[in-house]
Amino acid sequence: MEVSENFQVLLNSPQLLPELKQIAEKVLHNQRITFDEGVLLYEKAELGYMGVLANYIRQKKHGDKTYFNRNFHIEPTNLCVYDCKFCSYSRLIKQRADGWEYTMEEMLDIVKKYDGQPVTEVHIVGGVLPQYDVPFYAELFSRIKAHRPDLHVKALTPVEYHYIFKKAKIDYATGMKLMKDAGLESMPGGGAEIFHPEIREQIAKDKCTGDQWLSIHEEWHKLGMRSNATMLYGHIEQYWHRVDHMEQLRQLQDKTHGFQTFIPLKFRNQDNQMSNVPESNVIEDLRNYAIARIYLDNFDHIKAYWAMISRTTAQLSLNFGVDDIDGTLDDTTKIYSMAGAEEQTPAMSTKELVELIKNAGRHPIERDTLYNVVTDYNDYQFTEAEKPRFYKLPVVN
Numbered sequence: 001m002e003v004s005e006n007f008q009v010l011l012n013s014p015q016l017l018p019e020l021k022q023i024a025e026k027v028l029h030n031q032r033i034t035f036d037e038g039v040l041l042y043e044k045a046e047l048g049y050m051g052v053l054a055n056y057i058r059q060k061k062h063g064d065k066t067y068f069n070r071n072f073h074i075e076p077t078n079l080c081v082y083d084c085k086f087c088s089y090s091r092l093i094k095q096r097a098d099g100w101e102y103t104m105e106e107m108l109d110i111v112k113k114y115d116g117q118p119v120t121e122v123h124i125v126g127g128v129l130p131q132y133d134v135p136f137y138a139e140l141f142s143r144i145k146a147h148r149p150d151l152h153v154k155a156l157t158p159v160e161y162h163y164i165f166k167k168a169k170i171d172y173a174t175g176m177k178l179m180k181d182a183g184l185e186s187m188p189g190g191g192a193e194i195f196h197p198e199i200r201e202q203i204a205k206d207k208c209t210g211d212q213w214l215s216i217h218e219e220w221h222k223l224g225m226r227s228n229a230t231m232l233y234g235h236i237e238q239y240w241h242r243v244d245h246m247e248q249l250r251q252l253q254d255k256t257h258g259f260q261t262f263i264p265l266k267f268r269n270q271d272n273q274m275s276n277v278p279e280s281n282v283i284e285d286l287r288n289y290a291i292a293r294i295y296l297d298n299f300d301h302i303k304a305y306w307a308m309i310s311r312t313t314a315q316l317s318l319n320f321g322v323d324d325i326d327g328t329l330d331d332t333t334k335i336y337s338m339a340g341a342e343e344q345t346p347a348m349s350t351k352e353l354v355e356l357i358k359n360a361g362r363h364p365i366e367r368d369t370l371y372n373v374v375t376d377y378n379d380y381q382f383t384e385a386e387k388p389r390f391y392k393l394p395v396v397n
Protein backbone atom coordinates (compact mmCIF):
# COMPACT_ATOMS: atom_id res chain seq x y z
CA MET A 1 0.00 0.00 0.00
CA GLU A 2 1.12 3.53 -0.71
CA VAL A 3 2.43 5.41 2.27
CA SER A 4 -0.12 8.04 3.12
CA GLU A 5 0.86 11.70 3.29
CA ASN A 6 0.09 11.61 6.99
CA PHE A 7 2.49 8.74 7.52
CA GLN A 8 5.24 10.52 5.60
CA VAL A 9 4.75 13.72 7.59
CA LEU A 10 4.90 11.71 10.79
CA LEU A 11 8.10 9.91 9.84
CA ASN A 12 9.76 13.19 8.87
CA SER A 13 8.71 15.00 12.01
CA PRO A 14 11.79 16.15 13.96
CA GLN A 15 9.76 16.10 17.17
CA LEU A 16 8.98 12.39 16.96
CA LEU A 17 10.78 10.39 19.66
CA PRO A 18 13.29 7.96 18.08
CA GLU A 19 11.60 4.96 19.73
CA LEU A 20 8.20 5.99 18.34
CA LYS A 21 9.77 6.52 14.93
CA GLN A 22 11.12 2.97 15.13
CA ILE A 23 7.63 1.62 15.88
CA ALA A 24 6.21 3.61 12.96
CA GLU A 25 8.87 2.11 10.67
CA LYS A 26 7.93 -1.38 11.88
CA VAL A 27 4.25 -0.77 11.15
CA LEU A 28 5.13 0.55 7.74
CA HIS A 29 7.18 -2.57 6.99
CA ASN A 30 4.62 -4.96 8.35
CA GLN A 31 6.74 -6.02 11.31
CA ARG A 32 5.39 -7.11 14.65
CA ILE A 33 5.92 -4.84 17.66
CA THR A 34 7.25 -6.24 20.93
CA PHE A 35 5.70 -6.31 24.41
CA ASP A 36 7.91 -3.39 25.51
CA GLU A 37 6.93 -1.38 22.45
CA GLY A 38 3.27 -2.02 23.26
CA VAL A 39 3.78 -0.57 26.73
CA LEU A 40 5.73 2.33 25.27
CA LEU A 41 2.83 3.18 22.97
CA TYR A 42 0.46 3.33 25.93
CA GLU A 43 2.90 5.47 27.90
CA LYS A 44 4.25 7.85 25.29
CA ALA A 45 2.28 7.97 22.05
CA GLU A 46 -0.23 10.74 21.52
CA LEU A 47 -3.54 10.32 19.75
CA GLY A 48 -2.61 11.77 16.35
CA TYR A 49 0.37 9.43 16.00
CA MET A 50 -1.75 6.43 16.99
CA GLY A 51 -4.40 7.38 14.46
CA VAL A 52 -1.90 7.47 11.60
CA LEU A 53 -0.45 4.05 12.44
CA ALA A 54 -3.70 2.29 13.24
CA ASN A 55 -5.52 3.73 10.25
CA TYR A 56 -2.68 2.67 7.98
CA ILE A 57 -3.13 -0.95 9.11
CA ARG A 58 -6.91 -0.71 8.93
CA GLN A 59 -6.81 0.66 5.38
CA LYS A 60 -4.37 -2.03 4.32
CA LYS A 61 -6.58 -4.79 5.69
CA HIS A 62 -10.03 -3.46 4.85
CA GLY A 63 -9.88 -0.16 2.96
CA ASP A 64 -12.94 1.84 3.99
CA LYS A 65 -15.05 -1.27 4.55
CA THR A 66 -16.86 -1.20 7.88
CA TYR A 67 -18.82 -4.19 9.05
CA PHE A 68 -21.97 -4.63 11.08
CA ASN A 69 -24.44 -7.44 11.51
CA ARG A 70 -28.10 -7.92 12.28
CA ASN A 71 -28.37 -9.71 15.55
CA PHE A 72 -30.28 -9.95 18.79
CA HIS A 73 -29.24 -11.06 22.24
CA ILE A 74 -30.73 -13.52 24.68
CA GLU A 75 -29.56 -13.03 28.26
CA PRO A 76 -30.84 -16.19 30.00
CA THR A 77 -30.52 -14.66 33.47
CA ASN A 78 -29.13 -11.63 35.24
CA LEU A 79 -28.38 -13.69 38.35
CA CYS A 80 -25.01 -15.25 38.84
CA VAL A 81 -23.12 -17.52 41.18
CA TYR A 82 -20.07 -15.31 40.70
CA ASP A 83 -19.52 -11.87 42.05
CA CYS A 84 -17.34 -9.94 39.64
CA LYS A 85 -16.71 -6.52 41.08
CA PHE A 86 -17.27 -4.67 37.79
CA CYS A 87 -20.54 -6.41 36.97
CA SER A 88 -23.79 -4.54 37.36
CA TYR A 89 -25.66 -7.88 37.39
CA SER A 90 -23.96 -9.58 40.29
CA ARG A 91 -25.51 -7.56 43.07
CA LEU A 92 -28.85 -8.94 41.92
CA ILE A 93 -28.13 -12.47 43.10
CA LYS A 94 -28.96 -11.19 46.57
CA GLN A 95 -32.27 -9.91 45.28
CA ARG A 96 -33.46 -12.95 43.36
CA ALA A 97 -37.00 -11.63 43.17
CA ASP A 98 -35.83 -8.69 41.03
CA GLY A 99 -33.95 -10.87 38.56
CA TRP A 100 -35.03 -12.94 35.59
CA GLU A 101 -34.37 -16.61 34.89
CA TYR A 102 -35.72 -17.53 31.47
CA THR A 103 -36.97 -21.04 30.88
CA MET A 104 -36.13 -22.95 27.72
CA GLU A 105 -39.57 -22.13 26.29
CA GLU A 106 -39.18 -18.43 27.06
CA MET A 107 -35.85 -18.33 25.24
CA LEU A 108 -37.32 -20.14 22.25
CA ASP A 109 -40.18 -17.62 22.25
CA ILE A 110 -37.62 -14.82 21.97
CA VAL A 111 -36.12 -16.59 18.95
CA LYS A 112 -39.58 -17.03 17.40
CA LYS A 113 -40.26 -13.30 17.76
CA TYR A 114 -37.68 -12.82 15.00
CA ASP A 115 -39.31 -15.26 12.57
CA GLY A 116 -39.43 -13.66 9.14
CA GLN A 117 -36.98 -10.91 10.14
CA PRO A 118 -33.62 -10.78 8.38
CA VAL A 119 -31.44 -11.26 11.48
CA THR A 120 -28.49 -13.58 10.97
CA GLU A 121 -27.25 -14.17 14.52
CA VAL A 122 -28.45 -14.81 18.05
CA HIS A 123 -25.88 -13.91 20.71
CA ILE A 124 -26.55 -15.75 23.98
CA VAL A 125 -24.72 -14.68 27.13
CA GLY A 126 -25.66 -13.88 30.71
CA GLY A 127 -25.16 -14.96 34.30
CA VAL A 128 -24.17 -18.41 35.56
CA LEU A 129 -26.73 -20.49 37.47
CA PRO A 130 -26.82 -24.24 38.22
CA GLN A 131 -30.03 -24.98 36.29
CA TYR A 132 -28.33 -23.90 33.06
CA ASP A 133 -26.15 -26.98 32.59
CA VAL A 134 -24.77 -29.06 29.73
CA PRO A 135 -28.07 -30.85 28.90
CA PHE A 136 -29.99 -27.55 29.12
CA TYR A 137 -27.73 -25.64 26.74
CA ALA A 138 -27.33 -28.60 24.37
CA GLU A 139 -31.11 -28.82 24.08
CA LEU A 140 -31.46 -25.03 23.70
CA PHE A 141 -28.94 -24.87 20.86
CA SER A 142 -30.40 -27.85 19.03
CA ARG A 143 -33.96 -26.53 19.34
CA ILE A 144 -32.93 -23.10 18.04
CA LYS A 145 -31.23 -24.72 15.06
CA ALA A 146 -34.21 -27.02 14.44
CA HIS A 147 -36.54 -24.03 14.47
CA ARG A 148 -34.36 -21.77 12.34
CA PRO A 149 -31.38 -23.46 10.69
CA ASP A 150 -30.12 -20.21 9.09
CA LEU A 151 -29.75 -18.40 12.43
CA HIS A 152 -26.13 -18.51 13.61
CA VAL A 153 -25.85 -19.49 17.29
CA LYS A 154 -23.04 -17.50 18.96
CA ALA A 155 -23.26 -18.48 22.58
CA LEU A 156 -21.69 -18.50 26.03
CA THR A 157 -18.15 -17.87 27.11
CA PRO A 158 -15.48 -19.98 28.85
CA VAL A 159 -16.95 -18.68 32.12
CA GLU A 160 -20.13 -20.69 31.54
CA TYR A 161 -18.38 -23.57 29.76
CA HIS A 162 -15.80 -24.05 32.50
CA TYR A 163 -18.61 -24.10 35.10
CA ILE A 164 -20.94 -26.50 33.27
CA PHE A 165 -18.19 -28.90 32.11
CA LYS A 166 -16.81 -29.12 35.62
CA LYS A 167 -20.27 -29.91 36.95
CA ALA A 168 -20.77 -32.53 34.24
CA LYS A 169 -17.27 -33.93 34.95
CA ILE A 170 -16.18 -33.68 31.34
CA ASP A 171 -13.01 -32.14 29.96
CA TYR A 172 -12.97 -29.05 27.74
CA ALA A 173 -12.36 -30.96 24.49
CA THR A 174 -15.29 -33.32 25.11
CA GLY A 175 -17.53 -30.47 26.24
CA MET A 176 -16.86 -28.22 23.27
CA LYS A 177 -17.39 -31.11 20.84
CA LEU A 178 -20.72 -31.81 22.51
CA MET A 179 -21.75 -28.16 22.17
CA LYS A 180 -20.70 -28.11 18.51
CA ASP A 181 -22.75 -31.23 17.82
CA ALA A 182 -25.73 -29.61 19.55
CA GLY A 183 -25.65 -26.57 17.24
CA LEU A 184 -23.18 -24.07 18.70
CA GLU A 185 -21.50 -22.26 15.80
CA SER A 186 -19.23 -19.70 17.40
CA MET A 187 -18.17 -18.31 20.73
CA PRO A 188 -18.41 -14.63 21.66
CA GLY A 189 -15.45 -12.93 23.28
CA GLY A 190 -16.76 -12.30 26.78
CA GLY A 191 -15.39 -13.37 30.14
CA ALA A 192 -11.82 -12.48 29.24
CA GLU A 193 -11.64 -9.34 31.41
CA ILE A 194 -7.91 -9.07 32.19
CA PHE A 195 -6.06 -12.40 32.12
CA HIS A 196 -3.26 -11.53 34.53
CA PRO A 197 -4.02 -13.10 37.95
CA GLU A 198 -2.86 -9.98 39.78
CA ILE A 199 -5.89 -8.14 38.41
CA ARG A 200 -8.25 -11.04 37.71
CA GLU A 201 -8.22 -12.14 41.35
CA GLN A 202 -9.30 -8.70 42.45
CA ILE A 203 -12.11 -8.14 39.97
CA ALA A 204 -13.31 -11.60 38.88
CA LYS A 205 -12.30 -14.00 41.60
CA ASP A 206 -13.48 -17.64 41.39
CA LYS A 207 -14.56 -17.73 37.77
CA CYS A 208 -12.35 -19.36 35.12
CA THR A 209 -8.75 -18.18 35.08
CA GLY A 210 -7.08 -16.52 32.13
CA ASP A 211 -5.37 -19.80 31.22
CA GLN A 212 -8.66 -21.69 31.37
CA TRP A 213 -10.32 -19.04 29.18
CA LEU A 214 -7.55 -19.48 26.61
CA SER A 215 -7.66 -23.31 26.79
CA ILE A 216 -11.38 -23.44 26.08
CA HIS A 217 -10.95 -21.20 23.04
CA GLU A 218 -8.05 -23.37 21.91
CA GLU A 219 -10.18 -26.53 22.10
CA TRP A 220 -12.92 -24.76 20.17
CA HIS A 221 -10.48 -23.64 17.48
CA LYS A 222 -9.12 -27.18 17.21
CA LEU A 223 -12.59 -28.21 16.08
CA GLY A 224 -12.18 -25.78 13.16
CA MET A 225 -14.48 -23.23 14.78
CA ARG A 226 -14.17 -19.47 15.26
CA SER A 227 -14.50 -17.17 18.24
CA ASN A 228 -13.93 -13.61 19.43
CA ALA A 229 -11.87 -12.13 22.23
CA THR A 230 -12.47 -9.14 24.50
CA MET A 231 -10.52 -7.15 27.07
CA LEU A 232 -12.19 -5.20 29.85
CA TYR A 233 -9.99 -2.12 30.24
CA GLY A 234 -9.86 1.18 32.05
CA HIS A 235 -10.28 0.16 35.70
CA ILE A 236 -7.53 -0.97 38.10
CA GLU A 237 -5.20 -2.54 35.56
CA GLN A 238 -1.95 -0.96 34.43
CA TYR A 239 -0.90 -0.60 30.83
CA TRP A 240 1.37 -3.62 30.93
CA HIS A 241 -1.55 -5.83 32.04
CA ARG A 242 -3.34 -4.83 28.85
CA VAL A 243 -0.29 -5.64 26.75
CA ASP A 244 0.13 -8.96 28.59
CA HIS A 245 -3.53 -9.75 27.78
CA MET A 246 -3.05 -8.98 24.10
CA GLU A 247 0.25 -10.87 24.03
CA GLN A 248 -1.47 -14.05 25.22
CA LEU A 249 -4.16 -13.64 22.59
CA ARG A 250 -1.57 -13.01 19.89
CA GLN A 251 0.31 -16.17 20.87
CA LEU A 252 -2.80 -18.35 20.79
CA GLN A 253 -3.84 -16.82 17.48
CA ASP A 254 -0.45 -17.70 15.99
CA LYS A 255 -1.16 -21.29 16.99
CA THR A 256 -4.81 -21.70 15.99
CA HIS A 257 -5.88 -18.76 13.77
CA GLY A 258 -9.34 -19.24 15.27
CA PHE A 259 -10.04 -15.71 16.50
CA GLN A 260 -11.95 -13.41 14.22
CA THR A 261 -12.32 -10.19 16.15
CA PHE A 262 -10.87 -8.39 19.14
CA ILE A 263 -13.29 -6.21 21.10
CA PRO A 264 -11.92 -3.81 23.72
CA LEU A 265 -14.66 -3.29 26.32
CA LYS A 266 -14.55 0.01 28.18
CA PHE A 267 -15.24 -0.41 31.89
CA ARG A 268 -18.46 1.37 32.93
CA ASN A 269 -18.86 2.20 36.59
CA GLN A 270 -22.54 2.55 37.32
CA ASP A 271 -24.24 0.35 39.94
CA ASN A 272 -21.40 -2.04 40.56
CA GLN A 273 -18.83 -2.60 43.27
CA MET A 274 -16.24 -0.53 41.41
CA SER A 275 -18.29 2.63 41.14
CA ASN A 276 -15.48 4.53 42.86
CA VAL A 277 -13.15 3.78 39.92
CA PRO A 278 -13.33 6.56 37.32
CA GLU A 279 -14.03 5.65 33.71
CA SER A 280 -11.49 6.16 30.93
CA ASN A 281 -11.95 9.21 28.72
CA VAL A 282 -12.58 9.19 24.99
CA ILE A 283 -8.92 9.89 24.15
CA GLU A 284 -7.83 6.86 26.14
CA ASP A 285 -10.54 4.79 24.46
CA LEU A 286 -9.35 5.75 20.98
CA ARG A 287 -5.69 5.19 21.90
CA ASN A 288 -6.65 1.76 23.20
CA TYR A 289 -8.38 0.78 19.93
CA ALA A 290 -5.35 1.97 18.00
CA ILE A 291 -2.86 0.00 20.10
CA ALA A 292 -5.02 -3.10 19.79
CA ARG A 293 -4.96 -2.68 15.99
CA ILE A 294 -1.17 -2.29 16.01
CA TYR A 295 -0.40 -5.06 18.53
CA LEU A 296 -2.79 -7.74 17.28
CA ASP A 297 -1.32 -8.01 13.82
CA ASN A 298 -2.75 -11.52 13.40
CA PHE A 299 -6.38 -10.55 14.14
CA ASP A 300 -8.45 -9.64 11.09
CA HIS A 301 -10.92 -7.37 12.86
CA ILE A 302 -11.13 -4.85 15.69
CA LYS A 303 -14.65 -4.15 16.90
CA ALA A 304 -16.06 -1.14 18.73
CA TYR A 305 -19.22 -2.10 20.57
CA TRP A 306 -21.35 0.94 19.80
CA ALA A 307 -23.93 0.15 22.47
CA MET A 308 -21.30 0.75 25.11
CA ILE A 309 -19.23 3.66 23.83
CA SER A 310 -21.90 5.83 22.14
CA ARG A 311 -22.55 6.26 18.47
CA THR A 312 -20.23 9.24 18.08
CA THR A 313 -17.25 7.47 19.61
CA ALA A 314 -18.03 4.45 17.44
CA GLN A 315 -17.75 6.75 14.39
CA LEU A 316 -14.48 8.23 15.62
CA SER A 317 -13.06 4.79 16.35
CA LEU A 318 -13.20 4.01 12.62
CA ASN A 319 -10.15 6.28 12.25
CA PHE A 320 -8.29 4.45 15.01
CA GLY A 321 -8.15 0.90 13.69
CA VAL A 322 -11.75 -0.23 14.14
CA ASP A 323 -13.48 -1.86 11.16
CA ASP A 324 -16.57 -3.37 12.83
CA ILE A 325 -19.25 -1.81 15.01
CA ASP A 326 -21.28 -4.92 15.97
CA GLY A 327 -24.97 -5.19 15.33
CA THR A 328 -28.51 -3.92 15.46
CA LEU A 329 -29.09 -5.48 18.95
CA ASP A 330 -32.75 -4.47 19.02
CA ASP A 331 -32.70 -3.52 22.71
CA THR A 332 -32.07 -7.12 23.70
CA THR A 333 -29.01 -6.54 25.86
CA LYS A 334 -28.96 -5.08 29.33
CA ILE A 335 -25.30 -5.67 30.20
CA TYR A 336 -24.23 -2.13 29.37
CA SER A 337 -27.34 -0.12 30.06
CA MET A 338 -27.21 -1.48 33.62
CA ALA A 339 -23.55 -0.52 33.88
CA GLY A 340 -24.13 3.08 32.80
CA ALA A 341 -23.67 3.11 29.02
CA GLU A 342 -25.10 6.08 27.10
CA GLU A 343 -27.41 3.73 25.19
CA GLN A 344 -30.15 2.81 27.64
CA THR A 345 -32.24 0.97 25.05
CA PRO A 346 -29.62 -0.07 22.52
CA ALA A 347 -31.19 -0.62 19.13
CA MET A 348 -30.27 0.68 15.71
CA SER A 349 -32.04 -0.15 12.51
CA THR A 350 -29.99 -1.24 9.53
CA LYS A 351 -30.51 2.12 7.87
CA GLU A 352 -29.28 3.91 11.00
CA LEU A 353 -26.15 1.76 11.13
CA VAL A 354 -25.56 2.35 7.44
CA GLU A 355 -25.87 6.10 7.83
CA LEU A 356 -23.70 6.14 10.91
CA ILE A 357 -20.95 4.44 8.91
CA LYS A 358 -21.47 6.55 5.79
CA ASN A 359 -21.44 9.77 7.78
CA ALA A 360 -18.04 8.75 9.08
CA GLY A 361 -16.83 8.52 5.48
CA ARG A 362 -16.73 4.72 5.38
CA HIS A 363 -18.22 1.92 3.33
CA PRO A 364 -20.95 -0.06 5.16
CA ILE A 365 -21.11 -3.82 4.75
CA GLU A 366 -23.63 -6.03 6.47
CA ARG A 367 -21.84 -9.26 7.33
CA ASP A 368 -22.86 -12.54 8.85
CA THR A 369 -21.07 -13.84 11.95
CA LEU A 370 -18.23 -15.31 9.89
CA TYR A 371 -17.74 -12.10 7.89
CA ASN A 372 -19.38 -13.30 4.69
CA VAL A 373 -20.93 -10.28 2.97
CA VAL A 374 -24.72 -10.21 3.32
CA THR A 375 -25.29 -6.77 1.72
CA ASP A 376 -22.86 -4.19 0.44
CA TYR A 377 -24.48 -0.84 1.23
CA ASN A 378 -22.11 1.44 -0.65
CA ASP A 379 -24.48 2.25 -3.43
CA TYR A 380 -27.64 0.95 -1.85
CA GLN A 381 -30.60 3.21 -2.43
CA PHE A 382 -33.08 3.33 0.40
CA THR A 383 -36.70 3.97 -0.51
CA GLU A 384 -38.27 7.26 0.57
CA ALA A 385 -40.03 5.48 3.44
CA GLU A 386 -36.77 3.97 4.62
CA LYS A 387 -34.86 7.28 4.47
CA PRO A 388 -32.25 7.16 7.18
CA ARG A 389 -31.77 9.68 9.94
CA PHE A 390 -28.53 11.59 9.77
CA TYR A 391 -26.00 11.78 12.56
CA LYS A 392 -23.51 14.58 12.33
CA LEU A 393 -19.89 13.86 13.17
CA PRO A 394 -18.11 16.47 15.23
CA VAL A 395 -15.57 18.31 13.08
CA VAL A 396 -12.14 16.70 13.51
CA ASN A 397 -9.12 18.41 11.98
Ligand code: V47
Pocket residue numbers: 086087088125187188189190191192193228229230231232263265266267268269270272305326335339
Ligand atom coordinates in the same frame (compact mmCIF):
# COMPACT_ATOMS: atom_id res chain seq x y z
O1 V47 B 1 -17.45 -10.51 29.83
C1 V47 B 1 -19.58 -6.64 32.25
C2 V47 B 1 -18.28 -7.07 30.11
C3 V47 B 1 -18.77 -8.81 28.74
C4 V47 B 1 -19.20 -4.51 32.49
O2 V47 B 1 -18.04 -11.41 20.94
C5 V47 B 1 -18.62 -4.93 31.29
O3 V47 B 1 -19.13 -10.24 19.51
C6 V47 B 1 -17.89 -2.81 30.89
O4 V47 B 1 -18.32 -10.07 25.78
N1 V47 B 1 -18.39 -2.33 32.05
C7 V47 B 1 -19.89 -9.49 27.96
N2 V47 B 1 -17.99 -4.09 30.49
C8 V47 B 1 -20.15 -8.84 26.61
C9 V47 B 1 -19.24 -9.36 25.52
C10 V47 B 1 -19.48 -8.99 24.09
C11 V47 B 1 -20.19 -7.87 23.74
C12 V47 B 1 -20.40 -7.59 22.40
C13 V47 B 1 -19.95 -8.42 21.40
C14 V47 B 1 -19.24 -9.55 21.76
C15 V47 B 1 -18.78 -10.47 20.68
C16 V47 B 1 -18.99 -9.86 23.11
O5 V47 B 1 -19.22 -7.55 29.19
C17 V47 B 1 -18.29 -9.44 30.00
C18 V47 B 1 -17.56 -8.29 30.66
O6 V47 B 1 -16.23 -8.23 30.20
N3 V47 B 1 -18.86 -6.24 31.19
N4 V47 B 1 -19.80 -5.57 33.07
C19 V47 B 1 -19.04 -3.14 32.87
N5 V47 B 1 -19.49 -2.68 34.04
Ligand code: SF4
Pocket residue numbers: 079080081082083084087088089090126127128159204207
Ligand atom coordinates in the same frame (compact mmCIF):
# COMPACT_ATOMS: atom_id res chain seq x y z
FE1 SF4 C 1 -21.47 -13.35 36.51
FE2 SF4 C 1 -20.46 -12.60 34.17
FE3 SF4 C 1 -21.34 -10.76 35.91
FE4 SF4 C 1 -19.12 -12.11 36.44
S1 SF4 C 1 -19.43 -10.69 34.69
S2 SF4 C 1 -20.81 -11.73 37.89
S3 SF4 C 1 -19.59 -14.12 35.57
S4 SF4 C 1 -22.59 -12.28 34.87
